Amino acid sequence: MNTIFETIKTIAFDIDDAIKTADLGYSDSENSSGEDQLKLDVQSDIIIEKAFAFVAIVKNLVSEEKEGVLELHETGKYTICYDPLDGSSLVDVNLSVGSIFGIYEGKLQASNLVASVYVVYGPRIELVIAQHGKKPMLSRAFGTQFREVGEISMNEKGKLNAPGGTQQNWSSVHKTFVDSLFNQGYRLRYSGGMVPDLHQIMLKGGGLFSYPGTTDKPDGKLRQLFEVIPFAFMYEQAGGQAVNEKGQRLMELIPTHPHDTSPCFFGSNHEIEAMKKAYGVH
Numbered sequence: 366m367n368t369i370f371e372t373i374k375t376i377a378f379d380i381d382d383a384i385k386t387a388d389l390g391y392s393d394s395e396n397s398s399g400e401d402q403l404k405l406d407v408q409s410d411i412i413i414e415k416a417f418a419f420v421a422i423v424k425n426l427v428s429e430e431k432e433g434v435l436e437l438h439e440t441g442k443y444t445i446c447y448d449p450l451d452g453s454s455l456v457d458v459n460l461s462v463g464s465i466f467g468i469y470e471g472k473l474q475a476s477n478l479v480a481s482v483y484v485v486y487g488p489r490i491e492l493v494i495a496q497h498g499k500k501p502m503l504s505r506a507f508g509t510q511f512r513e514v515g516e517i518s519m520n521e522k523g524k525l526n527a528p529g530g531t532q533q534n535w536s537s538v539h540k541t542f543v544d545s546l547f548n549q550g551y552r553l554r555y556s557g558g559m560v561p562d563l564h565q566i567m568l569k570g571g572g573l574f575s576y577p578g579t580t581d582k583p584d585g586k587l588r589q590l591f592e593v594i595p596f597a598f599m600y601e602q603a604g605g606q607a608v609n610e611k612g613q614r615l616m617e618l619i620p621t622h623p624h625d626t627s628p629c630f631f632g633s634n635h636e637i638e639a640m641k642k643a644y645g646v647h
């Protein structure tokens with residue numbers, strides 16, 4: 366597993382370099398979810414594929430930017446599902462973006478996730494690794510090396526609220542719930558980049574990030590294998606919770622297709638319990 370973590374650290378520096386120097390225009394293609402791909406999305410995907418081509422324990426790669434599964438090493442043990450550059454549409458306005466990696470052993474379902482890693486490309490490069498039985502570990506880039514900064518542990522209750530999706534397409538239950546948080550003094554923190562938004566809530570102690578099912582996207586927008594499950598694991602390891610609109614743990618998801626999405630709520634315990642109550646799924 367350490368080889369995989371070390372490879373992701375190298376990838377992080379290469380993608381950061383691409384973000385700082387590459388062409389920001391669109392490629393000629395769309396990804397599997399029908400979204401236009403930026404040249405930077407494609408370039409980041411290639412960086413990752415090339416890096417794992419030398420890591421024999423990696424059996425398969427599943428990328429947000431590709432259809433299907435890419436077999437790398439027949440005798441490998443792990444499948445890495447990744448979003449090479451999440452929130453890439455924010456690069457042209459110079460906001461933070463990220464990469465997310467879910468490392469699975471066996472069938473691609475949440476219960477088989479063995480570790481997750483994300484990288485934040487912001488004013489600094491930061492990387493967080495979550496493994497079973499440990500709090501997520503935050504590392505920061507100093508020169509060409511990552512140094513561990515400390516474990517991430519969430520408080521029981523936070524102050525931040527990051528509500529995703531278009532408000533006019535929210536259900537009335539969701540709107541009432543989000544309004545109730547603001548009426549209690551929660552502060553809005555939503556950049557439109559899942560990685561920095563979830564990172565901020567974890568590091569500032571807690572709060573809520575939600576991307577519900579909406580009238581235009583009944584199953585939400587965020588992808589289970591590359592985004593939802595890796596972050597659900599992070600939040601649970603940090604002492605928080607991650608559930609869907611039925612109040613079920615996202616760590617019980619079993620995707621039927623690599624690009625399946627799910628409504629999702631990530632937060633500290635207080636906010637998730639409040640959400641379950643508001644949705645009547647307590």
Ligand code: FDP
Pocket residue numbers: 450451452453454455529530531557558559560586587592
């Ligand atoms: P993006 O489309 O820019 O890649 O992964 C999807 C994502 O960004 C997340 O990073 C982000 O949280 C979400 O979409 C934002 O969606 P909305 O603009 O619909 O809130």
